[in-house]
Amino acid sequence: MTTMTTAAFARRSVTEHCRLVAEMVAAIERPTASVELSALETDHYRTLAADVIAPGHLPPFDNSQMDGFAVHRADVVDARPEHPVLLPVTGHIAAGDAASALPRGEAWAVMTGAPIPVGADAVIPIESSGLTAFPSRGEVASLTVREVPVADAFVRRAGSDIRAGDVIAAAGAALTPALVGALASAGVRRLTVFRPFTVLLIATGSELRGQGETARPGSILDANTPALTALLTAIGVRVLTPGSVDDEPEQLLRAIDAHAHEVDLVVTAGGVSAGAHEVVREALGIRGVSFGSVAMQPGGPQGFGHLQVGTRRLPVVALPGNPVSALISAEVFVRPALLAAGGWWPGRPTVEAPITEDAESPAGRLQVRRARFTAAGRIEFVGGPGSHLLGSFARSDLLVLIPESVTRLEAGEIVRAWRING
Ligand SMILES: Nc1nc2c(c(=O)[nH]1)N[C@H]1C(S)=C(S)[C@@H](COP(=O)(O)OP(=O)(O)OC[C@H]3O[C@@H](n4cnc5c(N)ncnc54)[C@H](O)[C@@H]3O)O[C@H]1N2
Numbered sequence: 001m002t003t004m005t006t007a008a009f010a011r012r013s014v015t016e017h018c019r020l021v022a023e024m025v026a027a028i029e030r031p032t033a034s035v036e037l038s039a040l041e042t043d044h045y046r047t048l049a050a051d052v053i054a055p056g057h058l059p060p061f062d063n064s065q066m067d068g069f070a071v072h073r074a075d076v077v078d079a080r081p082e083h084p085v086l087l088p089v090t091g092h093i094a095a096g097d098a099a100s101a102l103p104r105g106e107a108w109a110v111m112t113g114a115p116i117p118v119g120a121d122a123v124i125p126i127e128s129s130g131l132t133a134f135p136s137r138g139e140v141a142s143l144t145v146r147e148v149p150v151a152d153a154f155v156r157r158a159g160s161d162i163r164a165g166d167v168i169a170a171a172g173a174a175l176t177p178a179l180v181g182a183l184a185s186a187g188v189r190r191l192t193v194f195r196p197f198t199v200l201l202i203a204t205g206s207e208l209r210g211q212g213e214t215a216r217p218g219s220i221l222d223a224n225t226p227a228l229t230a231l232l233t234a235i236g237v238r239v240l241t242p243g244s245v246d247d248e249p250e251q252l253l254r255a256i257d258a259h260a261h262e263v264d265l266v267v268t269a270g271g272v273s274a275g276a277h278e279v280v281r282e283a284l285g286i287r288g289v290s291f292g293s294v295a296m297q298p299g300g301p302q303g304f305g306h307l308q309v310g311t312r313r314l315p316v317v318a319l320p321g322n323p324v325s326a327l328i329s330a331e332v333f334v335r336p337a338l339l340a341a342g343g344w345w346p347g348r349p350t351v352e353a354p355i356t357e358d359a360e361s362p363a364g365r366l367q368v369r370r371a372r373f374t375a376a377g378r379i380e381f382v383g384g385p386g387s388h389l390l391g392s393f394a395r396s397d398l399l400v401l402i403p404e405s406v407t408r409l410e411a412g413e414i415v416r417a418w419r420i421n422g
């Protein structure tokens with residue numbers, strides 16, 4: 001690894017840090033792959049890597065929007081409520097049938113999705129037809145038209161949604177369920193997608209033990225690796241977890257070196273603040289990553305930048321170690337950046353409701369409090385603001401964002417919160 005010096009940052013705003021992390025992640029170049037559309041169905045948060053051109057029209061042919069009767073509009077232009085026009089119903093077309101030409105002066109029953117007979121240019125819904133049921137095939141019935149339908153009434157014309165040759169979606173678009181459906185409907189079978197992001201996730205701290213590892217005095221179980229893995233995999237990110245590393249810079253560098261070739265982004269947790277054993281800051285601060293404070297609580301100490309590993313500039317986001325701080329930092333900075341880079345909407349749904357109790361908040365910092373809804377639709381804080389209260393966080397489904405400028409909230413005041421349990 002090449003050595004270089006970097007500047008620290010002081011009291012950066014949350015918005016600015018979000019922007020910087022998002023820009024860094026958006027610049028990551030990912031390999032692409034050509035895949036069968038059918039293989040994507042269970043694959044979440046994929047992103048198109050190339051424009052997709054429609055091979056065919058959607059709808060593929062003119063079809064009926066209603067269960068009703070196809071007519072030549074010219075045959076019923078004189079229809080009035082007091083002078084209805086009567087047409088014999090001489091045919092019946094269901095969805096899946098082929099369409100032929102409708103003779104002038106006749107009407108055919110058409111079901112929703114059935115092809116419009118050639119020449120027909122309006123559908124009279126059964127509710128307006130004077131009939132209470134469709135005549136069975138071969139039975140003679142009479143359609144009563146009391147009003148002139150507009151041109152193409154209830155006709156869904158071929159290509160009115162997507163035209164053959166159109167760009168259905170451009171490179172960078174999120175493969176939402178609707179897009180996957182539209183691509184399938186228009187006849188797309190293969191498409192080029194980006195490989196999902198791969199994150200190297202490293203929790204640091206000599207006190208950490210993984211599940212099943214032997215505890216010793218002073219050791220604690222690693223919460224950050226599983227919690228951050230859960231957050232990242234929920235948005236389709238592949239996570240590599242080599243296990244936590246001790247407060248030894250060389251150990252951290254070795255872990256990064258070993259996986260640098262196969263990851264897009266390194267996320268670390270812990271070792272970024274002001275202690276005597278800040279492994280991440282010590283190891284990476286002289287190698288291109290800058291450390292400092294962001295005006296947020298929890299999640300004040302942060303690191304961010306590019307680490308030079310051989311010829312590679314590897315993006316790094318260094319989160320604080322307190323489990324609530326790590327998770328909220330990932331929620332505020334990392335999750336939106338990864339989603340946005342994949343064409344997905346980066347936000348959480350927000351709600352506004354009154355709080356049940358007074359609250360204090362530090363001046364000049366965005367405070368993020370964990371909370372939930374009461375049965376009465378108010379927001380109650382769960383636990384205090386402390387960044388070790390992971391159990392309280394686990395009982396929450398809202399994050400209340402108290403702006404930098406607010407130092408006190410009164411019970412009953414309306415606050416804005418992110419819904420995080422969706
Ligand atoms: N003198 C100062 N001390 C601290 C400051 C400060 O500004 N001046 N900032 C505090 C804040 S705020 C935070 S947040 C933490 C961040 O510290 P680090 O990122 O260096 O994290 P650690 O010291 O490694 O750990 C902090 C805390 O969290 C526990 N931890 C760490 N990793 C895990 C994990 N994977 N699973 C469970 N628990 C974990 C660790 O044992 C510590 O208790 O610094 C404050 N101090």
Ligand code: MOO
Binds near residue numbers: 320322386
């Ligand atoms: O800001 Mo630290 O991230 O609260 O506990």
